[in-house]
Amino acid sequence: MAKPIVAIVGRPNVGKSTFFNKLAGKRIAIVEDKPGVTRDRIYTDVEWLNHSFTLIDTGGLELESDDVLLSHMRNQAKMAIETAHVIVFMVDGRAGLVSDDEEIANLLRRAGKPVLLVVNKVDTSNLPVSFYDFYQLALGEPVAISSTNALGLGDLLDEIVARFPQNEEEDYEEDIIKVAVIGKPNVGKSSIINTLLGEERVIVSDIAGTTRDAIDTPFTHGEDEYVFIDTAGIRRKSRVNENIEKYSVVRSLNAIERANVCMLMIDATEGVTEQDKKIAGYAHEEGKATVIVVNKWDLLEKETNTMNQFTKNIRNELSFMPYAPILFVSAVTKQRVHQILETVKFIANQHSMRVPTGRLNDVISEAILLNQPPSDKGKRLKIYYVTQASVRPPKFVIFINDRELTHFSYSRYIENKIREAFGFEGTPISIIHREKN
Ligand code: GDP
Numbered sequence: 313m314a315k316p317i318v319a320i321v322g323r324p325n326v327g328k329s330t331f332f333n334k335l336a337g338k339r340i341a342i343v344e345d346k347p348g349v350t351r352d353r354i355y356t357d358v359e360w361l362n363h364s365f366t367l368i369d370t371g372g373l374e375l376e377s378d379d380v381l382l383s384h385m386r387n388q389a390k391m392a393i394e395t396a397h398v399i400v401f402m403v404d405g406r407a408g409l410v411s412d413d414e415e416i417a418n419l420l421r422r423a424g425k426p427v428l429l430v431v432n433k434v435d436t437s438n439l440p441v442s443f444y445d446f447y448q449l450a451l452g453e454p455v456a457i458s459s460t461n462a463l464g465l466g467d468l469l470d471e472i473v474a475r476f477p478q479n480e481e482e483d484y485e486e487d488i489i490k491v492a493v494i495g496k497p498n499v500g501k502s503s504i505i506n507t508l509l510g511e512e513r514v515i516v517s518d519i520a521g522t523t524r525d526a527i528d529t530p531f532t533h534g535e536d537e538y539v540f541i542d543t544a545g546i547r548r549k550s551r552v553n554e555n556i557e558k559y560s561v562v563r564s565l566n567a568i569e570r571a572n573v574c575m576l577m578i579d580a581t582e583g584v585t586e587q588d589k590k591i592a593g594y595a596h597e598e599g600k601a602t603v604i605v606v607n608k609w610d611l612l613e614k615e616t617n618t619m620n621q622f623t624k625n626i627r628n629e630l631s632f633m634p635y636a637p638i639l640f641v642s643a644v645t646k647q648r649v650h651q652i653l654e655t656v657k658f659i660a661n662q663h664s665m666r667v668p669t670g671r672l673n674d675v676i677s678e679a680i681l682l683n684q685p686p687s688d689k690g691k692r693l694k695i696y697y698v699t700q701a702s703v704r705p706p707k708f709v710i711f712i713n714d715r716e717l718t719h720f721s722y723s724r725y726i727e728n729k730i731r732e733a734f735g736f737e738g739t740p741i742s743i744i745h746r747e748k749n
């Protein structure tokens with residue numbers, strides 16, 4: 313099953329971001345040095361027991377200047393209802409019950425999604441008298457926590473994972489390429505999907521009777537089977553908040569989770585925006601293959617260098633995904649549109665490629681000869697051998713003598729050598745060190 317999404321909603325200052333940061337813990341610090349990905353971060357991965365899920369802090373979506381607080385909170389709640397599998401509704405145990413809480417609760421009660429009412433700022437083991445008022449919200453048993461003191465978090469996580477959807481039928485055959493078309497509103501997602509589906513060799517399949525086909529669009533192209541994931545909102549445009557750009561990030565999370573390949577759409581007339589970076593960062597961190605599709609290329613005044621300049625700018629802004637191929641297309645004139653599915657197929661194959669262990673170790677031995685592993689205080693990193701542990705994305709385990717001696721730049725060097733030898737175009741690679749003694 314795709315990773316479940318948990319959204320935190322609630323009034324400002326109840327402690328949503330404190331809670332988010334507590335759960336995000338180390339992970340955020342690790343990715344912090346990837347420029348562009350982590351600023352104003354609103355989502356993070358959380359591991360709890362045998363579960364892993366994506367946590368979204370809807371409070372991290374800033375107010376626009378003309379937003380009225382209450383309508384802003386309503387929008388956040390609606391978005392959470394639409395996107396999340398479990399909603400954490402946070403209230404403030406010090407402030408007690410206030411009318412805005414009731415407003416949000418009214419929306420959430422009708423959501424048809426599991427909601428957990430969480431009373432934050434209960435910093436000691438005594439429940440405040442006001443705690444009992446929260447039963448009035450009719451959202452079940454409130455869970456008391458203290459985000460700052462990290463009290464009750466384990467129990468809460470248990471309650472959250474207990475509400476995840478059970479064995480949701482997943483999904484498609486292994487060899488069907490699952491594609492998420494992602495990007496902000498008006499970049500041309502529905503135009504490009506329609507253009508692709510109108511291509512000569514494309515036949516839209518007609519799978520009746522599954523719940524999926526309401527939101528996905530399966531089709532074949534020549535011999536190959538594909539499915540555009542979560543196209544309902546894109547093609548119908550009837551969903552809430554569709555045109556609010558900041559929500560496009562959250563909107564994309566589910567589709568990215570379920571896909572193998574992401575078509576990240578960039579508007580040629582605008583270049584890479586902050587929202588684009590966040591969406592791209594998520595696809596990268598989730599280990600999906602990505603092709604960057606620059607659309608509306610027909611609208612640019614072109615000079616000899618335009619494409620190079622644009623490429624440079626993308627590489628700069630999306631520096632964490634140098635592996636992603638870039639296409640410059642127009643959904644209107646159909647320029648280069650035929651390259652899209654070819655590229656999607658190609659990177660889907662790269663994403664699931666397995667390399668022979670012998671060849672892999674030859675490549676690594678040679679790399680070590682060319683450039684010695686780092687050393688510290690007279691002790692040198694020893695690399696014993698490397699194996700590819702999994703695909704989608706390709707993951708390599710390097711057996712070494714001492715984790716303390718590993719260095720980011722050397723891992724990067726090894727990654728580059730692996731890419732030089734085998735390609736892995738369009739896909740992130742993950743490298744893990746394991747001590748062997
Ligand atoms: P948000 O607007 O909902 O994201 O709220 P913040 O996470 O920014 O927290 C608002 C304020 O409440 C900050 O001053 C936090 O330090 C404080 N706060 C958050 N969690 C707790 C808690 O568990 N106990 C106490 N006493 N204060 C908290």
Ligand code: GDP
Pocket residue numbers: 495496497498499500501502503504546607608609610611641642643644645
């Ligand atoms: P979505 O919100 O991402 O699905 O974007 P749409 O497909 O609805 O496109 C938004 C607007 O951009 C529409 O008016 C389209 O006609 C226009 N558009 C989409 N692709 C192109 C393109 O390649 N060139 C030009 N000139 N306009 C485009």
